[in-house]
Amino acid sequence: MRVIFLGTGTSRGIPTVGCDCKVCTSPNPKNKRLRSSILIESEANVVIDTSVDFRTQMLQHNVKGVDAVLYTHAHVDHILGLDDICPFNTWSRKTTRLYASPATLKELKITFRHLFKGEVQAGVPCVELIPIEGNVRIADLEFEPVEVLHGDLPVLGFRVGRFAYVTDVSFIPEKSLGQLEGLDYLVLDGLRYQSHPKHFSLSEAAEMAQKLGAKQTFLIHMNHDVDHDEGNAFLPESVRLAYDGQILEMD
Template identity: 35%
Template structure:
Protein backbone atom coordinates (compact mmCIF):
# COMPACT_ATOMS: atom_id res chain seq x y z
CA UNK A 1 0.00 0.00 0.00
CA UNK A 2 1.85 3.06 -1.27
CA UNK A 3 -0.71 5.50 0.12
CA UNK A 4 -4.13 5.42 1.77
CA UNK A 5 -4.96 9.10 2.26
CA UNK A 6 -7.77 11.24 0.89
CA UNK A 7 -7.32 13.78 -1.90
CA UNK A 8 -5.52 16.27 0.36
CA UNK A 9 -3.48 13.70 2.27
CA UNK A 10 -3.08 13.49 6.01
CA UNK A 11 -2.32 15.60 7.99
CA UNK A 12 -3.99 18.38 5.99
CA UNK A 13 -1.70 21.27 5.01
CA UNK A 14 -1.84 24.13 7.46
CA UNK A 15 -2.88 21.92 10.39
CA UNK A 16 -0.67 21.28 13.39
CA UNK A 17 1.41 18.17 12.76
CA UNK A 18 2.78 17.89 16.30
CA UNK A 19 1.79 14.59 17.89
CA UNK A 20 0.27 13.06 14.74
CA UNK A 21 0.78 9.28 14.99
CA UNK A 22 3.00 7.69 12.32
CA UNK A 23 0.16 5.61 10.82
CA UNK A 24 -1.97 8.75 10.43
CA UNK A 25 0.57 10.29 8.02
CA UNK A 26 -1.04 9.28 4.76
CA UNK A 27 -0.02 10.05 1.20
CA UNK A 28 -2.60 9.92 -1.59
CA UNK A 29 -4.19 6.52 -2.33
CA UNK A 30 -2.30 4.08 -4.51
CA UNK A 31 -1.04 0.52 -4.39
CA UNK A 32 1.54 -1.57 -6.16
CA UNK A 33 0.95 -5.26 -6.84
CA UNK A 34 3.76 -7.68 -7.41
CA UNK A 35 2.77 -10.91 -9.14
CA UNK A 36 5.80 -13.10 -9.83
CA UNK A 37 8.03 -10.66 -11.75
CA UNK A 38 5.23 -8.33 -12.86
CA UNK A 39 4.80 -5.00 -11.11
CA UNK A 40 1.39 -3.33 -11.45
CA UNK A 41 0.71 0.20 -10.23
CA UNK A 42 -2.79 1.47 -9.50
CA UNK A 43 -2.93 5.26 -10.02
CA UNK A 44 -0.08 7.79 -10.07
CA UNK A 45 -0.66 10.15 -7.17
CA UNK A 46 1.03 13.54 -6.63
CA UNK A 47 3.08 11.61 -4.02
CA UNK A 48 4.14 8.87 -6.45
CA UNK A 49 7.84 9.73 -6.55
CA UNK A 50 8.21 9.65 -2.76
CA UNK A 51 6.05 6.52 -2.54
CA UNK A 52 8.23 4.73 -5.08
CA UNK A 53 11.43 5.74 -3.26
CA UNK A 54 10.15 4.82 0.20
CA UNK A 55 8.89 1.44 -1.00
CA UNK A 56 11.96 0.63 -3.08
CA UNK A 57 9.98 0.31 -6.32
CA UNK A 58 12.43 -0.69 -9.05
CA UNK A 59 10.17 -1.05 -12.05
CA UNK A 60 6.59 -0.58 -13.25
CA UNK A 61 5.23 -2.93 -15.91
CA UNK A 62 1.83 -1.30 -16.36
CA UNK A 63 -0.59 1.11 -14.71
CA UNK A 64 -4.29 0.78 -13.95
CA UNK A 65 -6.12 4.08 -13.53
CA UNK A 66 -9.27 4.24 -11.42
CA UNK A 67 -10.20 7.75 -12.60
CA UNK A 68 -8.68 11.09 -13.52
CA UNK A 69 -9.01 13.17 -10.35
CA UNK A 70 -5.80 15.02 -9.49
CA UNK A 71 -5.05 12.87 -6.44
CA UNK A 72 -4.98 9.77 -8.69
CA UNK A 73 -3.13 11.10 -11.73
CA UNK A 74 -0.87 14.05 -11.00
CA UNK A 75 2.24 11.95 -10.44
CA UNK A 76 2.06 10.70 -14.03
CA UNK A 77 5.24 12.51 -15.10
CA UNK A 78 7.28 10.37 -12.70
CA UNK A 79 6.51 7.35 -14.87
CA UNK A 80 9.18 8.89 -17.11
CA UNK A 81 12.09 7.18 -15.34
CA UNK A 82 10.21 3.88 -15.23
CA UNK A 83 9.61 4.05 -18.99
CA UNK A 84 13.37 4.56 -19.44
CA UNK A 85 14.05 1.57 -17.16
CA UNK A 86 11.56 -0.55 -19.12
CA UNK A 87 13.09 0.71 -22.39
CA UNK A 88 9.56 0.69 -23.75
CA UNK A 89 6.25 2.45 -23.42
CA UNK A 90 4.32 1.75 -20.23
CA UNK A 91 0.74 0.71 -20.88
CA UNK A 92 -1.81 2.69 -18.86
CA UNK A 93 -5.36 1.38 -18.67
CA UNK A 94 -8.59 3.15 -17.72
CA UNK A 95 -12.14 3.69 -18.92
CA UNK A 96 -12.74 6.06 -21.86
CA UNK A 97 -13.57 9.06 -19.64
CA UNK A 98 -10.35 8.62 -17.66
CA UNK A 99 -8.16 8.08 -20.71
CA UNK A 100 -9.63 11.14 -22.48
CA UNK A 101 -9.08 13.30 -19.40
CA UNK A 102 -5.47 12.13 -19.03
CA UNK A 103 -4.81 12.89 -22.71
CA UNK A 104 -6.22 16.38 -22.32
CA UNK A 105 -4.81 17.21 -18.86
CA UNK A 106 -1.29 16.05 -19.77
CA UNK A 107 -1.35 16.86 -23.47
CA UNK A 108 2.42 17.55 -23.56
CA UNK A 109 2.96 13.80 -23.02
CA UNK A 110 0.73 12.70 -25.86
CA UNK A 111 1.01 15.36 -28.55
CA UNK A 112 3.22 14.48 -31.47
CA UNK A 113 5.76 17.21 -30.97
CA UNK A 114 9.20 15.79 -30.42
CA UNK A 115 9.77 17.00 -26.87
CA UNK A 116 12.37 15.07 -24.92
CA UNK A 117 12.00 14.40 -21.23
CA UNK A 118 8.47 13.14 -21.10
CA UNK A 119 7.17 9.72 -20.08
CA UNK A 120 6.61 7.15 -22.82
CA UNK A 121 3.08 5.91 -22.21
CA UNK A 122 0.56 3.90 -24.16
CA UNK A 123 -3.00 4.78 -23.08
CA UNK A 124 -5.55 2.00 -23.49
CA UNK A 125 -9.31 2.10 -22.91
CA UNK A 126 -10.73 -0.93 -21.10
CA UNK A 127 -14.25 -1.94 -20.27
CA UNK A 128 -14.14 -5.72 -19.95
CA UNK A 129 -11.65 -8.14 -18.49
CA UNK A 130 -8.34 -8.40 -20.30
CA UNK A 131 -5.01 -10.17 -20.04
CA UNK A 132 -1.81 -8.15 -19.67
CA UNK A 133 1.55 -9.89 -19.26
CA UNK A 134 -0.27 -13.13 -18.49
CA UNK A 135 -2.41 -11.61 -15.72
CA UNK A 136 -6.18 -11.34 -15.95
CA UNK A 137 -7.44 -7.89 -14.97
CA UNK A 138 -11.15 -7.43 -14.31
CA UNK A 139 -12.33 -3.79 -14.39
CA UNK A 140 -15.06 -3.11 -11.81
CA UNK A 141 -17.44 -0.30 -12.85
CA UNK A 142 -18.51 1.74 -9.82
CA UNK A 143 -20.01 5.17 -9.20
CA UNK A 144 -18.02 8.12 -7.82
CA UNK A 145 -20.94 10.49 -7.25
CA UNK A 146 -22.43 10.75 -10.78
CA UNK A 147 -19.21 9.67 -12.47
CA UNK A 148 -18.56 6.14 -13.77
CA UNK A 149 -15.10 5.04 -12.69
CA UNK A 150 -13.28 1.73 -12.22
CA UNK A 151 -12.09 -0.50 -9.45
CA UNK A 152 -10.08 -3.58 -10.40
CA UNK A 153 -10.05 -7.26 -9.52
CA UNK A 154 -6.89 -9.32 -9.98
CA UNK A 155 -7.06 -12.94 -8.86
CA UNK A 156 -8.67 -12.96 -5.39
CA UNK A 157 -7.96 -9.32 -4.70
CA UNK A 158 -10.12 -6.27 -5.44
CA UNK A 159 -9.29 -2.58 -5.15
CA UNK A 160 -12.16 -0.11 -4.96
CA UNK A 161 -11.45 3.51 -4.14
CA UNK A 162 -13.46 6.73 -4.57
CA UNK A 163 -16.73 4.86 -4.51
CA UNK A 164 -20.26 6.00 -3.73
CA UNK A 165 -22.22 3.10 -5.25
CA UNK A 166 -21.62 -0.49 -6.35
CA UNK A 167 -24.12 -2.13 -8.72
CA UNK A 168 -25.32 -5.74 -8.36
CA UNK A 169 -23.40 -6.56 -11.53
CA UNK A 170 -20.15 -5.36 -9.98
CA UNK A 171 -20.95 -7.11 -6.68
CA UNK A 172 -21.19 -10.33 -8.69
CA UNK A 173 -17.60 -9.76 -9.86
CA UNK A 174 -16.15 -9.47 -6.36
CA UNK A 175 -17.19 -12.77 -4.84
CA UNK A 176 -14.69 -15.13 -3.15
CA UNK A 177 -12.05 -12.53 -2.35
CA UNK A 178 -9.07 -13.01 -0.08
CA UNK A 179 -8.57 -9.26 0.15
CA UNK A 180 -10.74 -6.21 -0.50
CA UNK A 181 -9.28 -2.72 -0.30
CA UNK A 182 -12.17 -0.25 -0.09
CA UNK A 183 -12.78 3.49 0.06
CA UNK A 184 -13.65 4.91 3.49
CA UNK A 185 -13.35 8.69 3.62
CA UNK A 186 -14.74 9.64 7.02
CA UNK A 187 -17.35 8.76 9.66
CA UNK A 188 -20.06 11.05 8.25
CA UNK A 189 -21.73 10.55 4.89
CA UNK A 190 -20.28 11.99 1.70
CA UNK A 191 -21.91 12.07 -1.73
CA UNK A 192 -18.84 10.86 -3.65
CA UNK A 193 -17.26 8.44 -1.16
CA UNK A 194 -18.15 5.67 1.24
CA UNK A 195 -18.29 6.50 4.93
CA UNK A 196 -16.72 4.10 7.43
CA UNK A 197 -20.08 2.49 8.21
CA UNK A 198 -20.96 2.17 4.50
CA UNK A 199 -17.58 0.52 3.85
CA UNK A 200 -18.26 -1.91 6.71
CA UNK A 201 -21.66 -2.83 5.23
CA UNK A 202 -20.10 -3.45 1.81
CA UNK A 203 -17.30 -5.52 3.33
CA UNK A 204 -19.88 -7.61 5.20
CA UNK A 205 -21.87 -8.11 2.00
CA UNK A 206 -18.81 -9.05 -0.10
CA UNK A 207 -17.40 -11.11 2.78
CA UNK A 208 -13.71 -11.28 1.77
CA UNK A 209 -11.25 -12.97 4.10
CA UNK A 210 -9.71 -9.57 4.88
CA UNK A 211 -10.75 -5.95 4.25
CA UNK A 212 -8.48 -2.91 4.39
CA UNK A 213 -9.78 0.66 4.33
CA UNK A 214 -8.19 3.30 2.11
CA UNK A 215 -8.65 6.93 0.96
CA UNK A 216 -9.05 7.92 4.61
CA UNK A 217 -9.48 11.54 5.64
CA UNK A 218 -7.38 13.05 8.39
CA UNK A 219 -10.21 12.76 10.94
CA UNK A 220 -9.86 8.99 10.83
CA UNK A 221 -7.26 7.86 13.33
CA UNK A 222 -5.66 4.43 12.96
CA UNK A 223 -5.79 3.63 16.68
CA UNK A 224 -9.46 4.58 16.99
CA UNK A 225 -10.45 2.66 13.86
CA UNK A 226 -8.72 -0.52 15.05
CA UNK A 227 -11.05 -0.41 18.09
CA UNK A 228 -14.15 0.56 16.08
CA UNK A 229 -13.99 -1.85 13.12
CA UNK A 230 -15.45 -5.37 13.22
CA UNK A 231 -13.16 -8.40 12.99
CA UNK A 232 -11.66 -8.85 9.53
CA UNK A 233 -11.76 -5.14 8.69
CA UNK A 234 -8.81 -2.87 9.40
CA UNK A 235 -7.53 0.57 8.44
CA UNK A 236 -4.65 0.65 5.97
CA UNK A 237 -1.47 2.60 6.46
CA UNK A 238 1.24 3.77 4.10
CA UNK A 239 3.81 1.03 3.58
CA UNK A 240 1.49 -1.81 4.61
CA UNK A 241 2.51 -5.06 2.88
CA UNK A 242 0.08 -7.92 2.38
CA UNK A 243 1.14 -11.33 1.11
CA UNK A 244 -1.58 -13.15 -0.80
Protein backbone atom coordinates (compact mmCIF):
# COMPACT_ATOMS: atom_id res chain seq x y z
CA MET A 1 0.00 0.00 0.00
CA ARG A 2 1.23 3.46 -0.90
CA VAL A 3 -0.05 6.77 0.47
CA ILE A 4 0.49 10.04 -1.40
CA PHE A 5 -0.13 13.36 0.33
CA LEU A 6 -2.00 15.25 -2.39
CA GLY A 7 -2.34 18.34 -0.22
CA THR A 8 -1.44 19.29 3.34
CA GLY A 9 -2.84 22.81 3.69
CA THR A 10 -5.78 24.41 5.40
CA SER A 11 -8.90 25.67 3.62
CA ARG A 12 -7.18 28.74 2.11
CA GLY A 13 -4.10 26.90 0.85
CA ILE A 14 -0.51 28.17 0.91
CA PRO A 15 0.34 30.64 -0.52
CA THR A 16 -2.85 32.35 0.61
CA VAL A 17 -4.42 34.82 -1.81
CA GLY A 18 -3.24 38.38 -1.16
CA CYS A 19 -0.71 37.45 1.54
CA ASP A 20 2.96 38.43 1.54
CA CYS A 21 3.99 36.71 4.79
CA LYS A 22 7.28 34.81 4.96
CA VAL A 23 5.58 31.41 4.54
CA CYS A 24 3.40 32.46 1.61
CA THR A 25 6.44 33.92 -0.16
CA SER A 26 8.86 31.18 0.89
CA PRO A 27 10.98 29.54 -1.84
CA ASN A 28 10.85 26.24 0.07
CA PRO A 29 8.57 23.91 -1.95
CA LYS A 30 7.47 22.24 1.29
CA ASN A 31 5.73 25.49 2.21
CA LYS A 32 3.50 25.23 -0.88
CA ARG A 33 0.34 23.50 0.36
CA LEU A 34 -2.74 22.54 -1.61
CA ARG A 35 -5.90 21.67 0.30
CA SER A 36 -5.66 18.50 2.39
CA SER A 37 -6.30 15.13 0.75
CA ILE A 38 -4.54 11.80 0.25
CA LEU A 39 -4.47 9.07 -2.38
CA ILE A 40 -4.11 5.46 -1.24
CA GLU A 41 -2.84 3.10 -3.93
CA SER A 42 -3.19 -0.67 -3.66
CA GLU A 43 -5.39 -2.99 -5.74
CA ALA A 44 -7.68 0.05 -5.98
CA ASN A 45 -7.09 3.80 -5.99
CA VAL A 46 -8.89 5.42 -3.06
CA VAL A 47 -8.97 9.16 -2.38
CA ILE A 48 -9.88 10.65 0.97
CA ASP A 49 -11.73 13.93 0.22
CA THR A 50 -12.01 15.58 -3.19
CA SER A 51 -10.45 18.90 -2.26
CA VAL A 52 -10.88 22.19 -4.08
CA ASP A 53 -7.53 21.37 -5.71
CA PHE A 54 -8.53 17.85 -6.82
CA ARG A 55 -7.99 18.43 -10.55
CA THR A 56 -4.52 19.90 -10.00
CA GLN A 57 -3.62 17.08 -7.63
CA MET A 58 -4.66 14.37 -10.10
CA LEU A 59 -2.64 15.99 -12.88
CA GLN A 60 0.43 16.52 -10.69
CA HIS A 61 0.56 12.83 -9.79
CA ASN A 62 -0.55 11.46 -13.19
CA VAL A 63 -3.45 9.58 -11.61
CA LYS A 64 -5.32 7.56 -14.26
CA GLY A 65 -8.32 6.49 -12.23
CA VAL A 66 -10.10 6.71 -8.88
CA ASP A 67 -12.16 3.72 -7.79
CA ALA A 68 -13.65 5.22 -4.64
CA VAL A 69 -13.71 8.34 -2.48
CA LEU A 70 -14.06 8.40 1.29
CA TYR A 71 -15.36 11.67 2.73
CA THR A 72 -14.47 12.97 6.17
CA HIS A 73 -17.12 15.71 6.21
CA ALA A 74 -18.85 18.18 3.91
CA HIS A 75 -16.89 21.41 4.37
CA VAL A 76 -16.22 22.94 0.98
CA ASP A 77 -12.44 22.53 1.01
CA HIS A 78 -12.99 18.78 1.31
CA ILE A 79 -15.72 18.22 -1.30
CA LEU A 80 -15.68 20.85 -4.07
CA GLY A 81 -13.38 18.89 -6.38
CA LEU A 82 -16.02 16.20 -6.94
CA ASP A 83 -16.98 17.42 -10.42
CA ASP A 84 -13.46 16.62 -11.61
CA ILE A 85 -14.15 12.91 -11.14
CA CYS A 86 -15.90 13.29 -14.52
CA PRO A 87 -12.93 12.58 -16.85
CA PHE A 88 -12.14 9.32 -15.06
CA ASN A 89 -15.70 8.13 -15.64
CA THR A 90 -15.60 9.22 -19.27
CA TRP A 91 -12.51 7.13 -20.02
CA SER A 92 -13.23 4.13 -17.79
CA ARG A 93 -17.03 3.92 -18.14
CA LYS A 94 -17.03 2.83 -14.49
CA THR A 95 -18.96 4.13 -11.53
CA THR A 96 -17.00 5.89 -8.79
CA ARG A 97 -18.23 4.96 -5.33
CA LEU A 98 -18.55 7.78 -2.81
CA TYR A 99 -18.57 6.70 0.85
CA ALA A 100 -19.61 9.10 3.59
CA SER A 101 -21.75 9.48 6.68
CA PRO A 102 -25.48 9.96 5.97
CA ALA A 103 -25.16 13.63 6.99
CA THR A 104 -22.30 14.20 4.54
CA LEU A 105 -24.13 12.36 1.74
CA LYS A 106 -27.09 14.67 2.29
CA GLU A 107 -24.84 17.71 1.86
CA LEU A 108 -23.26 16.21 -1.27
CA LYS A 109 -26.71 15.78 -2.81
CA ILE A 110 -27.48 19.44 -2.15
CA THR A 111 -24.15 20.86 -3.32
CA PHE A 112 -23.94 18.62 -6.41
CA ARG A 113 -27.64 18.22 -7.12
CA HIS A 114 -26.91 18.22 -10.87
CA LEU A 115 -25.20 14.83 -10.41
CA PHE A 116 -28.19 13.17 -8.81
CA LYS A 117 -31.12 13.87 -11.12
CA GLY A 118 -31.48 10.23 -12.11
CA GLU A 119 -30.34 10.76 -15.67
CA VAL A 120 -27.05 10.10 -17.43
CA GLN A 121 -25.57 13.08 -19.24
CA ALA A 122 -22.34 13.47 -21.18
CA GLY A 123 -19.68 14.93 -18.96
CA VAL A 124 -21.49 14.25 -15.69
CA PRO A 125 -19.71 11.95 -13.23
CA CYS A 126 -21.24 8.53 -12.80
CA VAL A 127 -21.17 8.19 -9.03
CA GLU A 128 -22.80 5.95 -6.46
CA LEU A 129 -23.49 7.24 -2.96
CA ILE A 130 -22.90 4.69 -0.20
CA PRO A 131 -23.57 5.49 3.47
CA ILE A 132 -20.86 4.47 5.92
CA GLU A 133 -22.46 2.26 8.54
CA GLY A 134 -19.41 0.24 9.58
CA ASN A 135 -16.15 -0.88 8.01
CA VAL A 136 -15.77 -0.24 4.29
CA ARG A 137 -14.14 -2.86 2.06
CA ILE A 138 -12.59 -1.60 -1.19
CA ALA A 139 -10.64 -4.28 -3.09
CA ASP A 140 -7.89 -5.46 -0.71
CA LEU A 141 -8.33 -2.53 1.69
CA GLU A 142 -10.61 -2.42 4.72
CA PHE A 143 -11.29 1.03 6.14
CA GLU A 144 -12.48 1.47 9.70
CA PRO A 145 -14.32 4.77 10.33
CA VAL A 146 -13.15 6.72 13.37
CA GLU A 147 -15.56 9.30 14.80
CA VAL A 148 -14.06 12.61 15.96
CA LEU A 149 -15.30 16.16 16.50
CA HIS A 150 -14.41 19.32 14.56
CA GLY A 151 -15.79 21.84 17.05
CA ASP A 152 -19.32 20.46 17.38
CA LEU A 153 -19.36 18.88 13.89
CA PRO A 154 -18.94 15.09 13.65
CA VAL A 155 -16.12 14.15 11.28
CA LEU A 156 -14.87 10.74 10.17
CA GLY A 157 -11.26 9.70 10.29
CA PHE A 158 -10.22 6.41 8.69
CA ARG A 159 -7.94 3.58 9.73
CA VAL A 160 -6.63 1.03 7.23
CA GLY A 161 -4.24 -1.53 8.62
CA ARG A 162 -1.61 0.25 10.70
CA PHE A 163 -2.25 3.63 9.05
CA ALA A 164 -4.84 6.23 10.06
CA TYR A 165 -5.92 9.60 8.69
CA VAL A 166 -7.65 12.12 10.98
CA THR A 167 -8.19 15.64 9.65
CA ASP A 168 -10.21 18.59 11.00
CA VAL A 169 -10.31 17.49 14.62
CA SER A 170 -10.48 19.27 17.97
CA PHE A 171 -11.59 16.32 20.14
CA ILE A 172 -11.24 12.54 19.93
CA PRO A 173 -13.76 10.54 22.02
CA GLU A 174 -12.53 7.72 24.25
CA LYS A 175 -13.90 4.98 21.98
CA SER A 176 -12.10 6.45 18.99
CA LEU A 177 -8.83 6.70 20.91
CA GLY A 178 -8.88 2.91 21.18
CA GLN A 179 -9.29 2.62 17.41
CA LEU A 180 -6.11 4.63 16.90
CA GLU A 181 -3.76 2.50 18.97
CA GLY A 182 -1.01 0.31 17.51
CA LEU A 183 -0.34 2.43 14.42
CA ASP A 184 2.82 2.68 12.36
CA TYR A 185 1.65 5.94 10.79
CA LEU A 186 -0.87 8.47 12.06
CA VAL A 187 -1.86 11.52 10.01
CA LEU A 188 -3.35 14.21 12.24
CA ASP A 189 -4.73 17.74 11.99
CA GLY A 190 -2.36 20.46 13.25
CA LEU A 191 -3.51 23.91 12.15
CA ARG A 192 -1.17 26.42 13.81
CA TYR A 193 0.78 27.23 16.97
CA GLN A 194 -2.12 28.99 18.71
CA SER A 195 -5.16 27.11 20.01
CA HIS A 196 -8.28 27.01 17.84
CA PRO A 197 -11.85 25.94 18.74
CA LYS A 198 -12.15 23.53 15.80
CA HIS A 199 -8.62 22.24 15.14
CA PHE A 200 -5.69 20.83 17.08
CA SER A 201 -2.79 23.22 17.46
CA LEU A 202 0.70 21.85 16.82
CA SER A 203 1.21 21.32 20.55
CA GLU A 204 -2.17 19.63 20.98
CA ALA A 205 -1.51 17.39 18.01
CA ALA A 206 1.92 16.43 19.37
CA GLU A 207 0.41 15.67 22.77
CA MET A 208 -2.27 13.50 21.17
CA ALA A 209 0.35 11.73 19.05
CA GLN A 210 2.34 10.91 22.17
CA LYS A 211 -0.81 9.61 23.87
CA LEU A 212 -1.70 7.36 20.93
CA GLY A 213 1.85 6.10 20.49
CA ALA A 214 2.09 5.76 16.71
CA LYS A 215 5.61 5.05 15.50
CA GLN A 216 5.45 8.19 13.35
CA THR A 217 2.86 10.96 13.19
CA PHE A 218 2.52 13.42 10.32
CA LEU A 219 0.60 16.68 10.69
CA ILE A 220 -1.58 18.18 7.98
CA HIS A 221 -3.99 21.09 7.44
CA MET A 222 -1.38 23.69 8.42
CA ASN A 223 -2.01 27.37 7.79
CA HIS A 224 0.49 30.05 6.79
CA ASP A 225 1.64 30.65 10.37
CA VAL A 226 3.62 27.40 10.13
CA ASP A 227 6.90 27.30 8.24
CA HIS A 228 7.88 23.73 7.38
CA ASP A 229 11.40 23.76 8.82
CA GLU A 230 10.53 25.86 11.87
CA GLY A 231 7.51 23.68 12.60
CA ASN A 232 9.61 20.53 12.51
CA ALA A 233 12.17 22.12 14.83
CA PHE A 234 9.34 22.89 17.26
CA LEU A 235 7.94 19.33 17.23
CA PRO A 236 9.34 16.10 18.72
CA GLU A 237 11.16 13.75 16.32
CA SER A 238 8.21 11.34 16.28
CA VAL A 239 5.94 14.09 14.91
CA ARG A 240 6.72 15.73 11.55
CA LEU A 241 4.92 18.12 9.25
CA ALA A 242 3.72 16.35 6.12
CA TYR A 243 4.29 18.06 2.78
CA ASP A 244 2.60 17.94 -0.61
CA GLY A 245 3.84 15.02 -2.70
CA GLN A 246 5.23 13.08 0.25
CA ILE A 247 4.89 9.30 -0.14
CA LEU A 248 4.59 6.60 2.51
CA GLU A 249 5.19 2.98 1.55
CA MET A 250 3.88 0.21 3.79
CA ASP A 251 2.97 -3.48 3.72
